[in-house]
Amino acid sequence: MRRPRRGTSHRGPDNAAEQISGGGAHARGQHVAVKIDRPSEVGEYDAAMQTLLQLLWGEGFLSPGGAAEVAYLLEGSNLAGCSVLDIGCGLGAVDELLITRHGAQSVLGVDVDPGLLASMAQRIEHAGLRSRVTALCVKPGPLPLAAGSFDVVFSKDAIVQIPDKAAVFADAYRLLRPGGTLIVSDWLRGGSGAYSPEMLEYFRLEGLAYNMANLAETTATLARVGFVEIEPRDRNAWYRDLARRELAALEGELRPLVTERIGAEKAEHFVNNWRQLVLVLERGELRPAHIKARK
Numbered sequence: 001m002r003r004p005r006r007g008t009s010h011r012g013p014d015n016a017a018e019q020i021s022g023g024g025a026h027a028r029g030q031h032v033a034v035k036i037d038r039p040s041e042v043g044e045y046d047a048a049m050q051t052l053l054q055l056l057w058g059e060g061f062l063s064p065g066g067a068a069e070v071a072y073l074l075e076g077s078n079l080a081g082c083s084v085l086d087i088g089c090g091l092g093a094v095d096e097l098l099i100t101r102h103g104a105q106s107v108l109g110v111d112v113d114p115g116l117l118a119s120m121a122q123r124i125e126h127a128g129l130r131s132r133v134t135a136l137c138v139k140p141g142p143l144p145l146a147a148g149s150f151d152v153v154f155s156k157d158a159i160v161q162i163p164d165k166a167a168v169f170a171d172a173y174r175l176l177r178p179g180g181t182l183i184v185s186d187w188l189r190g191g192s193g194a195y196s197p198e199m200l201e202y203f204r205l206e207g208l209a210y211n212m213a214n215l216a217e218t219t220a221t222l223a224r225v226g227f228v229e230i231e232p233r234d235r236n237a238w239y240r241d242l243a244r245r246e247l248a249a250l251e252g253e254l255r256p257l258v259t260e261r262i263g264a265e266k267a268e269h270f271v272n273n274w275r276q277l278v279l280v281l282e283r284g285e286l287r288p289a290h291i292k293a294r295k
């Protein structure tokens with residue numbers, strides 16, 4: 001495996017999983033893969049990360065904003081009576097909301113990580129929603145589901161982990177009934193080309209697979225696969241401000257609880273992770289966004 005210089009572009013199949021060494025003591029060790037242009041791995045969201053994210057974002061959420069952000073994403077969309085596919089459902093709190101607050105008739109949540117899905121299944125059972133919410137473990141790639149099966153294809157902050165955007169959006173298009181709606185929140189990038197050293201350091205601290213497109217690339221891909229009425233909404237400013245507050249909490253009021261739950265070393269790691277997150281949000285290089293489109 002080649003060892004790239006810091007700050008150079010790592011895009012492309014030949015250098016999809018390079019390693020960057022050094023960078024100071026790190027809860028995950030000295031050599032940490034920057035995972036770009038490659039699929040998410042089972043177990044990426046380890047116990048410490050799941051604990052930390054849920055302390056910040058709420059029980060059952062692996063993405064920011066909780067119920068309010070889901071409601072904002074769904075503003076203007078009527079899910080009443082709809083069959084919904086959720087790509088990258090994680091721990092399933094969002095799927096519960098799609099039924100209990102937003103009126104969906106049924107939700108099929110798919111994810112690549114069986115551990116997360118096992119927790120989701122418990123959550124759904126506990127909520128008494130077993131007849132309405134199903135969890136399905138899938139492999140990256142086209143989903144083993146019939147064309148035209150869903151009124152809505154939904155995804156919250158998961159498509160960033162999927163390298164082939166054209167393929168995932170073409171599959172979403174295939175799975176929607178004619179006139180069906182795509183509703184996506186995703187972590188996009190600002191700009192294009194080589195990632196900055198700041199972004200590469202952010203990826204290193206995260207340890208998660210990142211496959212980022214910008215908003216223009218994403219809307220162009222959606223149009224190419226056939227979607228119409230494409231409506232993008234940038235969420236950079238919203239998450240920049242929230243992430244600043246999350247960092248303050250990790251440094252302050254939440255620190256004792258986080259330390260108790262995951263240990264001092266990992267707590268320190270996540271403070272550094274969040275400092276870098278705030279930095280790339282402030283630089284506009286990380287740009288969460290909402291996108292809706294119709295088949």
Ligand SMILES: C[S@@+](CC[C@H](N)C(=O)[O-])C[C@H]1O[C@@H](n2cnc3c(N)ncnc32)[C@H](O)[C@@H]1O
Nearest residue numbers: 040061062063088089090111112140156158161
């Ligand atoms: C940031 S988490 C978001 C989870 C959930 N949507 C939420 O908002 O709490 C991203 C999720 O996408 C899943 N994922 C990654 N690659 C995937 C793929 N190719 N197909 C389905 N899920 C995937 C991960 O396992 C993880 O659960």
